Amino acid sequence: MKTVLIGLLLSLASLSAIADSYLEDSSRLSDCAGSVELRRYVNQGVTRYSLKFIGVNQCSNVILESGESYELTDRSGRFEHIKTFTLSDAAVATARRGNGLQVTVRSNSGAHRDQVTVRIKGYYSAPAPAPTYEPQEWN
Numbered sequence: 119m120k121t122v123l124i125g126l127l128l129s130l131a132s133l134s135a136i137a138d139s140y141l142e143d144s145s146r147l148s149d150c151a152g153s154v155e156l157r158r159y160v161n162q163g164v165t166r167y168s169l170k171f172i173g174v175n176q177c178s179n180v181i182l183e184s185g186e187s188y189e190l191t192d193r194s195g196r197f198e199h200i201k202t203f204t205l206s207d208a209a210v211a212t213a214r215r216g217n218g219l220q221v222t223v224r225s226n227s228g229a230h231r232d233q234v235t236v237r238i239k240g241y242y243s244a245p246a247p248a249p250t251y252e253p254q255e256w257n
Contacts, residue, residue, distance in 0.1 A: 139168065143218070145234035150177035150223045156213075156236035157202075167205045167213070167238065174201075174223065176230040183220035184209040190223075213238050 139159035146153050152173035159166055171180070171190055175197045180188040188203050205213075213219035218237035224230065 142167070142239050143236040145221075145236060147174060147177070147223055147232040147234065149230045150225070150232045151175050154221060154223070154234060154236065156219070156238065158238075167210050168202050169205060169221065169236070170200065170202045171223075172200050177223045177225045177232065179224050179226065181222045181224075182209050182212075184212040210238070 139157035142156040142158050144153055144155040152171060152175065154174075155170040155172065157168050157170055159168065169180075174190050178189055178191045178195075178197070180190060180203075182188075182205075184206065186206060186209060188201075190201050191197055205219075209219060213236070218235040220233065220235050222231070222233045224232075
C-alpha cells in the first residue's frame with residue numbers, strides 16, 4: 119500500500135511538471151485535423167520535452183524520426199482530445215542534432231497523413247559572429 123501511494127504521488131508530481139510546461143514549437147495538422155505542440159518542462163531538476171497532440175481525430179499513428187511510435191487512441195480505439203508523450207533522450211538528441219524532429223501522423227488506412235517538423239528553441243545553427251578588429255592606433 120505504501121509503495122502504491124508513493125507511486126501515485128510521483129505520478130502526480132510529474133503531471134504537475136508537464137502542466138507547468140513551456141511551448142517550444144507547434145504545428146497544425148491539416149490532413150489529420152488538430153495540432154501538435156513541442157513542450158519543455160523541468161522534472162526533478164532535469165529539462166524534459168514532450169509532444170502534445172490536441173484535437174487530432176483523423177489519424178491515430180504517430181511515428182518520430184528517431185524511430186519511436188505512439189497511438190493517439192485509448193485502448194477502446196477512441197480518440198483522446200489531448201494526448202501527451204514524453205520524448206526519449208534519443209528523440210531529443212535527434213531534434214537538437216539536425217533541423218528539428220520530424221513527426222509523421224497517419225491513419226491506419228493511409229487515407230490521411232501529415233508530416234511536420236518541430237524544433238527545440240536555442241538549437242538552431244546560427245552564423246558565427248563577425249570578428250572585431252581594433253584599429254592599429256589602439257595598440
